[in-house]
Amino acid sequence: MPPHALTIDEASLSFGRFQALKSVSFAAEQGQLVTLLGPSGCGKTTLLKAIAGFLALDSGRIEIGGHDMTGIPPERRDTAMCFQSYALFPHLSVSDNIGFGLRQQRIGEAEIRSRVGTVAEQVSLVAQLAKLPGQLSGGQQQRVALARAMAVRPGIMLFDEPLSNLDAKLRDQVRMEIRALQRQHGFTAVYVTHDQSEALAMSDLVVVMRAGEIEQMGRPEDIYRQPKNRFVADFIGTANIMPVRVIGHDAASGLHHIESPLGRLTVRSEIAPVAKTIFACWRPEDAVLVAAGDETGPNRATLRVLSRTFLGSLCDLIVVTEGENPVSFRIQMHGFTPIAEGERITLSLKPEAIRFLGEAAE
Amino acid sequence: MSASFSVRPYLLLLPGLLPILAFMSLVIGMALSQSVGYFNFSGDSGFSLRFWHTVLSEQQFWRAFWYSARIALFSSLLSVALAYPVALWLRRPFAGSDLVSALIKAPILVHGLVAAFLYVNFISFQGFLNAALVHLGLVARPIRMQNDPYAIGVVILQVWKNMPFAFLILTGPVRAIGDDILDAARDLGAGAFARLRRVILPLTLRSLQAALILIFIGAAGDYSFQSVAGPTSLNSLAQYMVRIQQDNAGHGWNEAAVIAVMLMGLSLFGSAALAALIQFLLRRTGR
Amino acid sequence: MRRHRSAALLVQTRLPVVLALTVFTIVLALPFAMAVLWSLVDPSHPWAYPAVLPPVLSFRRWIEIWTTSALPQALANSYLLAATVSVSTLLLALPTAYAFGRLQFPGKATAQMLTLIPLAMPGFVGAIFFSALLVRFGVYSRFAGIALGHTVIFLPYAIRLLSLSFAMVRQDLIDAARDLGASPLTVFRTATLPVLKPGLLAALIIVFILSIEEFAISYIVGAPDFTTVPTILYSYLGYNFIRPNAAAISLILVVPNVLLMLIAERLLKSADPATITGKG
Numbered sequence: 020m021p022p023h024a025l026t027i028d029e030a031s032l033s034f035g036r037f038q039a040l041k042s043v044s045f046a047a048e049q050g051q052l053v054t055l056l057g058p059s060g061c062g063k064t065t066l067l068k069a070i071a072g073f074l075a076l077d078s079g080r081i082e083i084g085g086h087d088m089t090g091i092p093p094e095r096r097d098t099a100m101c102f103q104s105y106a107l108f109p110h111l112s113v114s115d116n117i118g119f120g121l122r123q124q125r126i127g128e129a130e131i132r133s134r135v136g137t138v139a140e141q142v143s144l145v146a147q148l149a150k151l152p153g154q155l156s157g158g159q160q161q162r163v164a165l166a167r168a169m170a171v172r173p174g175i176m177l178f179d180e181p182l183s184n185l186d187a188k189l190r191d192q193v194r195m196e197i198r199a200l201q202r203q204h205g206f207t208a209v210y211v212t213h214d215q216s217e218a219l220a221m222s223d224l225v226v227v228m229r230a231g232e233i234e235q236m237g238r239p240e241d242i243y244r245q246p247k248n249r250f251v252a253d254f255i256g257t258a259n260i261m262p263v264r265v266i267g268h269d270a271a272s273g274l275h276h277i278e279s280p281l282g283r284l285t286v287r288s289e290i291a292p293v294a295k296t297i298f299a300c301w302r303p304e305d306a307v308l309v310a311a312g313d314e315t316g317p318n319r320a321t322l323r324v325l326s327r328t329f330l331g332s333l334c335d336l337i338v339v340t341e342g343e344n345p346v347s348f349r350i351q352m353h354g355f356t357p358i359a360e361g362e363r364i365t366l367s368l369k370p371e372a373i374r375f376l377g378e379a380a381e
Numbered sequence: 382m383s384a385s386f387s388v389r390p391y392l393l394l395l396p397g398l399l400p401i402l403a404f405m406s407l408v409i410g411m412a413l414s415q416s417v418g419y420f421n422f423s424g425d426s427g428f429s430l431r432f433w434h435t436v437l438s439e440q441q442f443w444r445a446f447w448y449s450a451r452i453a454l455f456s457s458l459l460s461v462a463l464a465y466p467v468a469l470w471l472r473r474p475f476a477g478s479d480l481v482s483a484l485i486k487a488p489i490l491v492h493g494l495v496a497a498f499l500y501v502n503f504i505s506f507q508g509f510l511n512a513a514l515v516h517l518g519l520v521a522r523p524i525r526m527q528n529d530p531y532a533i534g535v536v537i538l539q540v541w542k543n544m545p546f547a548f549l550i551l552t553g554p555v556r557a558i559g560d561d562i563l564d565a566a567r568d569l570g571a572g573a574f575a576r577l578r579r580v581i582l583p584l585t586l587r588s589l590q591a592a593l594i595l596i597f598i599g600a601a602g603d604y605s606f607q608s609v610a611g612p613t614s615l616n617s618l619a620q621y622m623v624r625i626q627q628d629n630a631g632h633g634w635n636e637a638a639v640i641a642v643m644l645m646g647l648s649l650f651g652s653a654a655l656a657a658l659i660q661f662l663l664r665r666t667g668r
Numbered sequence: 669m670r671r672h673r674s675a676a677l678l679v680q681t682r683l684p685v686v687l688a689l690t691v692f693t694i695v696l697a698l699p700f701a702m703a704v705l706w707s708l709v710d711p712s713h714p715w716a717y718p719a720v721l722p723p724v725l726s727f728r729r730w731i732e733i734w735t736t737s738a739l740p741q742a743l744a745n746s747y748l749l750a751a752t753v754s755v756s757t758l759l760l761a762l763p764t765a766y767a768f769g770r771l772q773f774p775g776k777a778t779a780q781m782l783t784l785i786p787l788a789m790p791g792f793v794g795a796i797f798f799s800a801l802l803v804r805f806g807v808y809s810r811f812a813g814i815a816l817g818h819t820v821i822f823l824p825y826a827i828r829l830l831s832l833s834f835a836m837v838r839q840d841l842i843d844a845a846r847d848l849g850a851s852p853l854t855v856f857r858t859a860t861l862p863v864l865k866p867g868l869l870a871a872l873i874i875v876f877i878l879s880i881e882e883f884a885i886s887y888i889v890g891a892p893d894f895t896t897v898p899t900i901l902y903s904y905l906g907y908n909f910i911r912p913n914a915a916a917i918s919l920i921l922v923v924p925n926v927l928l929m930l931i932a933e934r935l936l937k938s939a940d941p942a943t944i945t946g947k948g
């Protein structure tokens with residue numbers, strides 16, 4: 020078996036007494052894109068800097084192409100990083116910034132010029148090549164940072180929120196360029212983003228971090244469909260999380276019976292609940308509207324519409340249960356739905372749409 | 382508020398700026414005019430180039446001129462060459478770095494004449510250095526190091542006094558270079574030397590030049606270090622100027638004025654040439 | 669791994685710190701210790717080769733310098749001069765510094781450059797031709813002449829320091845005070861003066877020190893009958909090198925100034941840390 024392109028093995032790192040990374044491990048195959056997701060300050064940038072070699076680990080190791088990187092300085096690692104702070108060289112023009120790494124590799128001047136031109140085109144910077152970084156807008160600076168890292172064509176690309184300062188259209192365009200480049204050159208990428216839809220759309224592997232630790236990692240659809248706990252469920256997409264009580268299990272049909280704020284429900288789950296009282300979640304788009312008088316759908320509940328937001332292709336509803344302790348949920352309907360605020364509606368949830376989380380409710 | 386032109390700021394400038402400009406133009410004007418024979422204190426005044434002739438054909442003058450130029454060049458280059466790595470080393474604070482930078486700056490607070498005395502006292506016949514050398518058995522008896530003929534003492538003093546000054550000028554700009562920028566350079570394959578040449582030096586070029594210029598000017602016009610610790614067979618330009626002014630009863634002022642103009646020229650053009658040279662070298666090797 | 673890192677850290681920081689301390693000891697502490705020793709050599713028991721330490725230590729040399737030399741007069745001259753110069757320099761610098769620190773006007777950068785010209789003038793050229801001007805304009809008072817010269821050549825320092833202080837006064841505080849109906853005097857007292865005061869004091873002290881230390885003008889204009897501390901030190905360093913006297917006067921020249929400078933630095937730091945570490 021060929022070695023992984025990148026292996027992080029129980030990496031721990033601290034700043035003084037503050038532990039920024041706690042035994043982080045994951046691996047990426049050649050040509051994969053790994054996204055790091057997590058709230059601000061959870062250690063994403065720190066992890067990238069450790070991979071690039073700017074920060075030394077306290078313990079654990081990082082391997083690139085099967086080689087232990089301990090003690091190898093950044094300039095001798097086959098990585099290129101696109102900095103969150105851009106870190107452009109203020110005294111060099113855009114084209115000299117982009118060509119910095121190439122000049123370091125002693126590539127011929129003509130070759131440098133052509134490669135700088137190509138990369139500049141990919142990030143739409145051709146018109147800015149002669150300017151100094153101080154004369155660029157924030158989004159343009161960000162693209163220079165991106166181009167500068169991509170120009171050296173490293174084995175591992177480290178992206179620290181490379182698109183955060185771009186408008187939606189440009190972001191889509193540059194994102195596609197990154198994917199195209201990756202297919203073309205086959206680099207492995209570690210990609211930090213705050214945008215979970217971006218993470219779901221781009222990555223082969225999603226790593227969700229919290230406070231220096233990995234909460235969960237896996238393929239995007241797995242993480243989305245089966246989040247491990249409330250934190251991940253809430254962080255990836257929107258989720259309706261509710262405490263439930265497990266009251267029975269039907270071995271023949273494989274269904275679990277639960278008591279929930281929505282009444283009695285049946286759940287089809289591959290993983291068994293870890294406790295009698297537990298949290299479960301479902302996604303807003305999984306709820307199906309049931310016509311009045313229709314008695315066929317599973318897991319039916321009648322709720323009152325609190326608010327309704329029309330979002331174009333979607334309709335976003337906040338609904339509440341009736342009774343003395345109202346619980347609110349969020350649901351999404353495709354297309355235009357003629358429902359008014361205050362109206363009562365009946366919803367149905369498929370047993371497989373409801374997921375047990377690995378956390379007991381008290 | 383009206384956008385009309387206001388004279389108030391310019392009026393406010395007068396008390397500070399006017400004395401400076403008046404003083405400078407009068408002093409420089411006096412030197413220039415006396416060098417060509419005007420405003421004589423004795424004898425007739427009138428345009429004449431003979432003082433220039435006299436001074437510029439004097440071999441002693443040229444010895445003093447090139448001596449001062451040499452001292453200024455060595456002192457400024459050495460001071461900056463010593464201060465720069467230290468400023469880089471202290472770029473990021475660590476335990477004890479504040480103490481170190483305070484100690485480095487300490488000589489700024491020591492008067493030049495005191496420094497000269499301390500130095501002479503240190504290397505003199507009875508000084509610590511000789512005592513140490515004798516005790517270590519390196520020499521049989523104390524050696525004479527005072528007023529050495531190569532002016533090593535003067536350069537040591539200049540560097541002693543000016544290295545902290547260069548450090549003070551360089552330390553701010555060096556600290557202003559962000560960690561991320563240096564990390565980015567490393568990440569793109571730049572080793573320590575490449576980072577220095579391609580990132581750090583270009584970003585601190587202006588301060589580097591400022592330090593070189595100021596130290597050059599100071600050292601070119603030196604009087605006290607030279608007269609206390611310098612070689613007795615040579616004069617610095619300032620020393621020569623003072624001597625000519627005091628000794629030559631008749632044309633002392635006029636000839637001193639010529640020397641003054643030459644000294645100002647040396648300060649101005651010498652330091653500018655040095656700054657330009659550094660920039661040129663950096664451009665050549667930079668990129 | 670941990671040990672590896674801390675060993676590297678040790679080499680990176682501890683070693684140079686020790687090195688720096690060693691260099692400091694050799695180039696600063698030892699020479700000063702020597703100066704102190706020399707100033708304490710008893711006049712009747714000279715310190716001569718091959719004695720490693722002075723045979724007898726006493727304060728007699730200090731007493732002798734104080735009673736027989738021109739030192740008391742030189743001290744009086746220096747300090748009176750410095751007081752006069754620091755006050756007059758500050759008064760002249762204030763309006764200009766205000767303009768630089770708080771107003772925007774065309775030509776400001778040029779004007780700021782112009783104030784720095786005296787720094788590029790070799791000290792003895794300035795001193796000699798300034799003395800020629802004094803003769804020309806018939807200023808025969810040595811004190812007035814030197815005070816005038818010092819005031820002008822130290823203006824750049826005062827203007828620069830005070831501009832920084834003025835620039836730190838916050839316009840929003842002034843506006844807020846005005847908005848609340850305060851009189852101009854109250855505005856000045858509450859919003860301007862507290863920020864300005866440390867800078868003012870620091871500038872005062874720094875010009876004071878610069879004036880005490882100035883040698884070229886004091887020497888050229890004052891010689892031979894008007895002495896200041898540096899000129900008297902110079903006289904002991906020149907042809908008649910009297911080492912114990914020079915040692916004592918060196919200490920008199922350095923120690924008070926160092927103390928004053930530490931106060932000034934404290935003041936500047938209390939106002940804003942960036943003024944010292946900033947642009948220098």
Ligand SMILES: Nc1ncnc2c1ncn2[C@@H]1O[C@H](COP(=O)(O)OP(=O)(O)OP(=O)(O)O)[C@@H](O)[C@H]1O
Nearest residue numbers: 034037039057058059060061062063064065066103
């Ligand atoms: N040099 C440092 N010294 C001390 N603490 C640091 C240092 N750098 C980062 N930290 C701390 O480490 C933690 C992780 O920082 P990091 O920059 O990795 O966060 P992040 O996940 O990239 O956050 P963001 O999404 O806001 O960029 C933070 O709590 C931060 O305060």
Ligand SMILES: [Mg+2]
Nearest residue numbers: 063064065103
């Ligand atoms: Mg970050």
